[in-house]
Amino acid sequence: MNTSTLVQKVWNFCHTLRDDGVSYGDYLEQLTYLLFLKLAHEYAQEPYKRDTHIPKGYDWASLRAKTGEPLEAQYLAMLHRLGQEPGMLGAIFFKAQNKIQDPAKLSRLVQLIDAENWISLDADTKGDLYEGLLQKNAEDTKSGAGQYFTPRALIEVMVACVRPEPMKTIADPACGTGGFFLGAYNWLTRPGAALNKRQKEFLRDKTFHGNEIVPNTRRMCLMNLFLHNIGELGGEPSVERSDALIAEPKQRVDYVLANPPFGKKSSMTITNEEGEEDKDALTYERQDFWETTSNKQLNFLQHIVSMLKVDGKAAVVLPDNVLFEGGAGEKIRRKLLETCDVHTILRLPTGMFYAQGVKANVVFFDAKPKDGRIHTAGVWFYDLRTNKHFTLKTRPLKPDDLQDFIACYNPENRHERSETERFKYFNYQDLMARDKASLDIFWLKDESLDNLDDLPLPDVLQQEIIEHLEAALASFRDVAAGLQRK
Numbered sequence: 001m002n003t004s005t006l007v008q009k010v011w012n013f014c015h016t017l018r019d020d021g022v023s024y025g026d027y028l029e030q031l032t033y034l035l036f037l038k039l040a041h042e043y044a045q046e047p048y049k050r051d052t053h054i055p056k057g058y059d060w061a062s063l064r065a066k067t068g069e070p071l072e073a074q075y076l077a078m079l080h081r082l083g084q085e086p087g088m089l090g091a092i093f094f095k096a097q098n099k100i101q102d103p104a105k106l107s108r109l110v111q112l113i114d115a116e117n118w119i120s121l122d123a124d125t126k127g128d129l130y131e132g133l134l135q136k137n138a139e140d141t142k143s144g145a146g147q148y149f150t151p152r153a154l155i156e157v158m159v160a161c162v163r164p165e166p167m168k169t170i171a172d173p174a175c176g177t178g179g180f181f182l183g184a185y186n187w188l189t190r191p192g193a194a195l196n197k198r199q200k201e202f203l204r205d206k207t208f209h210g211n212e213i214v215p216n217t218r219r220m221c222l223m224n225l226f227l228h229n230i231g232e233l234g235g236e237p238s239v240e241r242s243d244a245l246i247a248e249p250k251q252r253v254d255y256v257l258a259n260p261p262f263g264k265k266s267s268m269t270i271t272n273e274e275g276e277e278d279k280d281a282l283t284y285e286r287q288d289f290w291e292t293t294s295n296k297q298l299n300f301l302q303h304i305v306s307m308l309k310v311d312g313k314a315a316v317v318l319p320d321n322v323l324f325e326g327g328a329g330e331k332i333r334r335k336l337l338e339t340c341d342v343h344t345i346l347r348l349p350t351g352m353f354y355a356q357g358v359k360a361n362v363v364f365f366d367a368k369p370k371d372g373r374i375h376t377a378g379v380w381f382y383d384l385r386t387n388k389h390f391t392l393k394t395r396p397l398k399p400d401d402l403q404d405f406i407a408c409y410n411p412e413n414r415h416e417r418s419e420t421e422r423f424k425y426f427n428y429q430d431l432m433a434r435d436k437a438s439l440d441i442f443w444l445k446d447e448s449l450d451n452l453d454d455l456p457l458p459d460v461l462q463q464e465i466i467e468h469l470e471a472a473l474a475s476f477r478d479v480a481a482g483l484q485r486k
Helices: 003-018 024-043 060-064 068-082 087-092 103-114 123-139 152-162 179-188 197-205 215-227 273-281 296-307 328-339 399-409 428-433 458-485
Strands: 170-172 208-211 253-258 308-319 340-347 360-367 378-383 423-427
Touching (some): 003 024, 003 103, 024 103, 024 123, 024 215, 060 103, 068 087, 068 103, 087 215, 152 253, 152 308, 152 399, 179 208, 179 215, 253 296, 296 308, 296 328, 328 428, 378 399, 423 428
Parallel strands (some): 170 208, 340 378
Antiparallel strands (some): 308 360, 378 423
């Protein structure tokens, strides 16, 4: 059975469950539990005979043997017990709940999973299946799951430019469902990239390090990695369930690939009711940060700098406000260009993220020694926004749309580049002379302002208008929140 057929088969059952009020996300969560148990069961059989660390009586066989209310009771007991186990097992089942209230439909889902021999499917098929389900879940805009899903075409291009090497560490401090890890994994295992046994073991067990604060998203990330042969059944999870911004990083890494959550609110949690009204004003008191701010993206940017080894490389998706915001934003920008080699900024088009109204960029930079020198000579900008129109449904961003950027970036030797219509160089002195050291730079003329015949299609225009209004509304809310704090 090919991947698309299997995805459709597994996904079709969701439509039945939606009649009972089970959301896409809840369905995917239950699939994660059952898939993990079935895979563990298969690994416990001949010829593998692995110790899966699943207690007897709480395994797949005990679940498969029951129907009706006894099945529901067994499933509930299983979720509770496995969530208390250590390692990957406990991480997958942490605070797990049964969201399928109809025992007959739970039984049908167990049968659906049981009918397949999952180990016999190669990693690409299993991985593509789960990735397909994650994308379908992200497309359900009401669930909000899209905020944890970065368009795969963008991930592929970022990885192709950074070109991670074997035996080196890769981190994402807000890893969502693991898209950047899988993008790097696909690059490291691409055709022609022959890895030896030691390199394969390092890739499986030691390459990836992540944080994800949302438990359900973290479990989906771990399952996504596991289905791609990253991590072990009995091993420790490579993704911590914690806020990466709370403390200095435990280790330095070679690469950071990330799309930190948008929005200015802190991801810290208030536990007392009295402090609820000050939730937006929370900041992180970090001695290694250049500036103290409540802006989440600026904090993530500072944290990512602190995560990198000397000469470590980063490619980070950041919203426009990071490029032009004054106050702490300006100070952090100046410090970033002084202490790191910020060499490339890709101005992204609108209409490519599931969170609407987002205007974002990919900032590429290398960490440098703290020697008092200015390490950014200048920045290359690629404008993929002006006169470009994308929507998630009718005109999604595809890898082909970014091939010109890769050619201009010249990953094999980024020090040999040439300017084009969309690719321009600005030296450090000129950037520092701009108001607030703004990196919000455009030079192309918007052709739609002059020629009405070149206007985008009505549905594209409609989507762009919605995105602009939502972005404006978000800005108004930020201003209002700031005034309330004063």
